Amino acid sequence: xxxxxxxxxxxxxxxxxxxxxxxxxxxxxPAPSTPDPAPAATPDDNKTPDPEPAPxxxxxxxxxxxxxxxxGKWGDEATVKGLTDAFTAETGIAVKVEYxxxxxGDDKVNTAITANAAPDLIMExxxxxxxxxxANGKMVDLSDLIDDTDRSELNAAALASCTxxxxxxxxxxxxxxAHCMAINRNAFExxxxxxxxxxxxxTWTTQQFIDxxxxxxxxYGDTVGAVYCAGQGGDQGTRALVxxxxxxxxxxxxxxxYTWDDPLNIKALEQLKSMDGIAFDASLAGGDEIAxxxxxxxxxxxxxxxxxQVNPNQADTGAEKTVTGDDxxxxxxxxxxGNSKLxxxxxxxxxxxxxxQARIDAAKEFIKFFCDSEHTVDAVKAANYFATRxxxxxxxxxxxxxxADDPIMNEYTKLMPYxxxxxxxxxxxxxARTAWWNMLQAVGTxxxxxxxxxxxxxxxxxxxxx
Amino acid sequence: MAKQAQSxxxxxxxxxxxxxxxxxxxxxxxxxxGFVIIPMFICIITSLTNTNMHDPGMFGSFIGLKNxxxxxxxxxxxxxxxxxxxxxxxxxxxxxxxSLWVSSxxxxxxxxxxxxxxxxxxxxxxTGSVAVTVVWKWMYDNYNGILNSVLKSTGIVxxxxxxxxxPKTALWCIILILFTTSVGQPIxxxxxxxxxxxxxxxxxxxxxxxxxxxxxxxxxxxQMMPTTLYILVITTxxxxxxxxxxxxxxxxxxxxxxxxxxxxxxYTAFKLTEQSGHFGYANAMGVVLAIFxxxxxxxxxxxxxxx
Numbered sequence: 001x002x003x004x005x006x007x008x009x010x011x012x013x014x015x016x017x018x019x020x021x022x023x024x025x026x027x028x029x030p031a032p033s034t035p036d037p038a039p040a041a042t043p044d045d046n047k048t049p050d051p052e053p054a055p056x057x058x059x060x061x062x063x064x065x066x067x068x069x070x071x072g073k074w075g076d077e078a079t080v081k082g083l084t085d086a087f088t089a090e091t092g093i094a095v096k097v098e099y100x101x102x103x104x105g106d107d108k109v110n111t112a113i114t115a116n117a118a119p120d121l122i123m124e125x126x127x128x129x130x131x132x133x134x135a136n137g138k139m140v141d142l143s144d145l146i147d148d149t150d151r152s153e154l155n156a157a158a159l160a161s162c163t164x165x166x167x168x169x170x171x172x173x174x175x176x177x178a179h180c181m182a183i184n185r186n187a188f189e190x191x192x193x194x195x196x197x198x199x200x201x202x203t204w205t206t207q208q209f210i211d212x213x214x215x216x217x218x219x220y221g222d223t224v225g226a227v228y229c230a231g232q233g234g235d236q237g238t239r240a241l242v243x244x245x246x247x248x249x250x251x252x253x254x255x256x257x258y259t260w261d262d263p264l265n266i267k268a269l270e271q272l273k274s275m276d277g278i279a280f281d282a283s284l285a286g287g288d289e290i291a292x293x294x295x296x297x298x299x300x301x302x303x304x305x306x307x308x309q310v311n312p313n314q315a316d317t318g319a320e321k322t323v324t325g326d327d328x329x330x331x332x333x334x335x336x337x338g339n340s341k342l343x344x345x346x347x348x349x350x351x352x353x354x355x356x357q358a359r360i361d362a363a364k365e366f367i368k369f370f371c372d373s374e375h376t377v378d379a380v381k382a383a384n385y386f387a388t389r390x391x392x393x394x395x396x397x398x399x400x401x402x403x404a405d406d407p408i409m410n411e412y413t414k415l416m417p418y419x420x421x422x423x424x425x426x427x428x429x430x431x432a433r434t435a436w437w438n439m440l441q442a443v444g445t446x447x448x449x450x451x452x453x454x455x456x457x458x459x460x461x462x463x464x465x466x
Numbered sequence: 467m468a469k470q471a472q473s474x475x476x477x478x479x480x481x482x483x484x485x486x487x488x489x490x491x492x493x494x495x496x497x498x499x500g501f502v503i504i505p506m507f508i509c510i511i512t513s514l515t516n517t518n519m520h521d522p523g524m525f526g527s528f529i530g531l532k533n534x535x536x537x538x539x540x541x542x543x544x545x546x547x548x549x550x551x552x553x554x555x556x557x558x559x560x561x562x563x564x565s566l567w568v569s570s571x572x573x574x575x576x577x578x579x580x581x582x583x584x585x586x587x588x589x590x591x592x593t594g595s596v597a598v599t600v601v602w603k604w605m606y607d608n609y610n611g612i613l614n615s616v617l618k619s620t621g622i623v624x625x626x627x628x629x630x631x632x633p634k635t636a637l638w639c640i641i642l643i644l645f646t647t648s649v650g651q652p653i654x655x656x657x658x659x660x661x662x663x664x665x666x667x668x669x670x671x672x673x674x675x676x677x678x679x680x681x682x683x684x685x686x687x688x689q690m691m692p693t694t695l696y697i698l699v700i701t702t703x704x705x706x707x708x709x710x711x712x713x714x715x716x717x718x719x720x721x722x723x724x725x726x727x728x729x730x731x732x733y734t735a736f737k738l739t740e741q742s743g744h745f746g747y748a749n750a751m752g753v754v755l756a757i758f759x760x761x762x763x764x765x766x767x768x769x770x771x772x773x
């Protein structure tokens with residue numbers, strides 16, 4: 001009987017402890033914490049430019065959280081640890097980092113916002129930070145971080161993209177690039193299609209693109225390029241392809257209306273649909289398309305940029321090579337005269353308004369540290385893109401030569417003059433993206449192109465009207 | 467007097483036992499209340515409101531049955547509902563029939579062989595759904611998947627089939643995966659049920675000249691009815707709640723061909739769109755789904771009872 005009692009007591013204790021353990025949550029945390037794959041807050045001597053004997057004592061919050069999408073090596077734990085350690089060493093503020101994937105990152109952030117557990121800092125582009133979370137009043141205005149000197153140093157178009165129509169700046173831009181496409185040079189050579197591309201300028205015309213696809217299809221007898229549309233991932237590629245072929249537009253210049261029911265876009269979609277070798281593939285999203293291109297199944301990728309060129313498919317198997325060792329050449333999107341308008345990518349930091357001024361101040365300190373100091377070079381290099389400003393720290397840090405010693409990055413600068421309008425901040429952007437890939441799926445399944453485009457654009461414009 | 471004291475003692479003992487019993491149940495009860503009962507009521511209440519992510523407050527404003535009337539006009543929801551019913555109507559009878567057939571074939575086998583079969587069929591159930599889905603995704607791949615490789619190399623098709631990208635095949639591919647992950651448990655249950663059938667009744671029927679079909683239908687099937695009912699209800703609920711496969715493989719595409727109610731609930735509540743976080747509307751879908759599941763389960767209970 002005694003033994004039974006002891007056993008029952010033990011069992012009850014185990015259950016109670018389990019309950020308490022499952023309850024989780026450090027009560028000392030001022031805000032709900034996130035899983036911590038992040039670094040310990042000790043300085044890394046190798047990466048700290050100005051090592052201190054001990055971390056500085058923070059005046060306000062001692063810890064902030066950063067959620068980052070995989071923007072170059074800002075998605076790599078070892079790299080980010082080096083960066084945040086340097087910040088901690090100088091300010092004494094620890095940074096908890098969570099790494100998001102594009103597949104479900106938005107869902108995680110939305111869930112966190114709903115649960116009042118949003119991170120202090122988030123790293124992504126204006127289409128999320130400005131057009132969505134900012135427009136919904138979830139972000140902190142960063143205008144006080146940007147003075148006249150900053151404005152003169154920052155790329156005006158990038159800063160404009162980070163500014164809401166209300167005038168509030170919801171994102172401090174760090175890096176930018178032009179999205180492009182890529183071809184498998186060996187496959188083009190085998191199919192006799194190299195004649196259709198200008199390898200020096202990385203440009204081609206729409207007719208040359210059509211001829212190249214025909215040559216590739218004649219040689220391989222299968223799909224060589226995929227208009228992927230399983231989801232929104234990488235959709236900048238399909239938008240740029242369709243818009244550039246005959247000069248169609250996605251929004252008006254004022255970013256108040258979606259114009260992708262433009263007859264020139266319909267013409268491009270009908271052309272693509274009619275081409276042997278091009279498939280509207282609802283089983284692939286942008287990342288899947290890159291993987292298929294990297295594996296050699298597809299001979300061209302519409303979802304590409306410098307980060308992919310440097311490290312295709314993020315597989316660490318060598319720059320500018322497929323898994324089979326074929327050469328990859330980055331290309332501008334085809335247009336009638338060869339002068340295309342490339343989709344820009346801008347990435348930077350935003351701060352969620354969690355109502356704790358101390359944490360907001362600490363997050364602003366983080367932004368200033370990586371966007372306007374000697375550490376901006378490290379932030380830019382980690383992202384593998386180009387700096388959004390010519391210099392930092394009141395002109396004392398020159399950022400124009402960050403990639404001077406990198407031949408691939410230098411070659412890629414040939415595409416930067418083709419950077420087009422950053423229309424992703426148009427109101428209703430997230431709904432418009434969804435309508436876009438749904439429209440591509442409808443076209444792919446045989447719906448009338450004009451009707452599908454009109455329905456999609458109408459849906460996007462309903463969202464734009466609020 | 468002694469009897470009274472004994473009775474009092476027995477009541478005390480009984481109370482002690484009751485208290486101990488409730489204490490043991492308490493942790494589970496807390497979870498059950500916190501994660502099932504309370505959310506259920508919140509779901510029902512918020513389905514009558516415009517609760518959303520953007521406006522403060524847990525319950526938003528009361529809007530009556532507007533969410534439900536909007537659902538009736540929402541083409542994506544109706545498509546999702548139709549797909550959900552196709553999944554249920556196809557997968558429930560096939561899972562039931564297939565598992566009964568396999569169980570009938572293997573339940574008389576000797577120990578180790580029977581165990582081996584049980585393991586084989588149960589493996590997809592215990593394997594994580596993400597792992598299962600990744601393997602199937604690779605098999606369905608239209609560029610270098612094994613299905614297309616076999617079909618092309620044997621000359622059955624000339625060009626690869628885009629299994630998950632073609633609306634004609636996508637939903638059936640989902641149903642096939644659901645089928646393979648659903649048959650394990652019914653097979654194990656049916657094997658047990660068949661082993662527990664009263665052999666004296668079977669032998670008596672055979673002595674009376676009953677055919678194998680008659681023995682199965684009149685004796686075995688009747689005795690397996692509770693098991694069948696359980697399998698029907700569980701498979702129906704699982705089929706109605708098909709979500710992970712859709713999320714991991716098709717995200718409702720192509721062109722809404724694989725949208726289900728469960729996926730659309732998730733999409734409405736959490737996806738990044740200007741309409742996201744419409745919890746009231748998403749919860750209204752949840753209520754509709756629960757009504758359908760409840761009604762179908764009740765129907766199954768009633769039919770089984772009549773049988």
